[in-house]
Amino acid sequence: MAGVTVRLDEERWQAHLATVLGDTPAVVPVVKGHGYGFGLVRLAAECRRLGVGTIAVGLPSEVGVVHGTFEGDVVILQPYDPADGLARTLTAAPHVLTTVSRLDDLRGLAAGDGRPRVLVEVQTSMRRHGLRPDELAQAAPLLDDVVFEGWSIHLPMREEGRREEAERLARTAVQARLGPLWLSHLPAAQVRALGEELGVDVRARVGTRLWLGDAKGRTVTATVLDVHPVRRGERAGYRGRVVPGAGWVVVVAGGTSHGVGLEAPTSATTWRQRATALATGSLGAAGRALSPFTLDGRKRWFLEPPHMQSSQVFLPAGATPPAVGDEVPVELRLTIATLDAVIMGSSKN
Known part of the structure; x- marks a missing residue:
């Protein structure tokens, strides 16, 4: 599914x-x-x-x-x-x-x-x-x-x-x-x-x-729904944003209804944590936000804010694009995430 x-x-x-x-x-x-x-x-x-x-x-x-x-x-x-x-x-x-x-x-x-x-x-x-x-x-x-x-x-x-x-x-x-x-x-x-x-x-x-105390005992993935090649200067997304370069727009399951892109206000207490929060907020204000999806070994940038049930992520040329139907890792806080499926298994299988 x-x-x-x-x-x-x-x-x-x-x-x-x-x-x-x-x-x-x-x-x-x-x-x-x-x-x-x-x-x-x-x-x-x-x-x-x-x-x-x-x-x-x-x-x-x-x-x-x-x-x-x-x-x-x-x-x-x-x-x-x-x-x-x-x-x-x-x-x-x-x-x-x-x-x-x-x-x-x-x-x-x-x-x-x-x-x-x-x-x-x-x-x-x-x-x-x-x-x-x-x-x-x-x-x-x-x-x-x-x-x-x-x-x-x-x-x-x-x-x-x-x-x-x-x-x-x-x-x-x-x-x-x-x-x-x-x-x-x-x-x-x-x-x-x-x-x-x-x-x-x-x-x-x-x-x-x-x-949730044993994070290593679980994995969270999202299904790749579509993959579209794009060239520099082309537009994509609801808001018709110009893609940042040649590569692919990868459409991945998981949007705001799943908790993607949602987070609690920062609990930063040290100057380092506050500086990180400020830098992240500045990127968001400039229209750039790092997605929780990992494609070809790295977290990738959202093309635009996540949709309700899916997200568009930009994968630059030089990376290896996934295929439709692939499962890619996604990092979510399960205290606020809504999942489509919970599959129980065993590490011995």
Whole structure:
């Protein structure tokens, strides 16, 4: 099938998953969004095979997607919104844990008829969701009227000061009410040490490191759809751009709908990284952008911005053009990529 395909060494991938689970205390796999490129149902099936008891999804709507495959407990990471009818309904589901990040919402759940299973999120320096540390004492009495499952602490990925922040927030939380700690973005050894230090159970939520941590065990390719010879001065593409020289316009499967040409804002923190981002942005402003497709051993320039489901890439004279139907390597971030096919195989084949 023509398209963008990931080929995964299934044995190697599953060995990597087992290693992460073995090294990390009480892993809660994160299964959300588009399933890290593999799909929610596939990841839910892996969690069932691995024998984990709890997974975390992003949205209330994702609970139903995984429920037919995974029958254990499901944490909803998005904070509870009382205006969301599905979120309200799921508070009564015995296998669902609802994350609460505002005092008023916790009060509402505590005053309700049922006893929902609740995780209370503590605000970290991310400033995304959660009760402020000075609000935790007010939350403590409300926990008598829900099934309190613990404190959720979603830490920033920045390593500097992260361990100290985790300890400070965790200590404040368990002083308000003793309960398990559910932690994100903290190394396994630090998760384990924090639990031992405070005398509470700990759970480690893991997503990218679990599903995408072994990059060498997979390849992503795109199908060549067409190859057209061009001469210097000729035009091609939607915008009729002048080709930069003699060579070929190679039409490759993979466009914006697959995540080609899309990227998150730069996370550059050093001057070198910022300079690289500035140089890349300057090339883009000048109408030049390096594509993620490798043709004849090198990444090649886009002829123009990628289309919805395909891209036009310029291959200069002197290179060896691919044939229609060939598969060429493409570098994509699977956290934002949408694939046409996932093929499971073995390195022994």
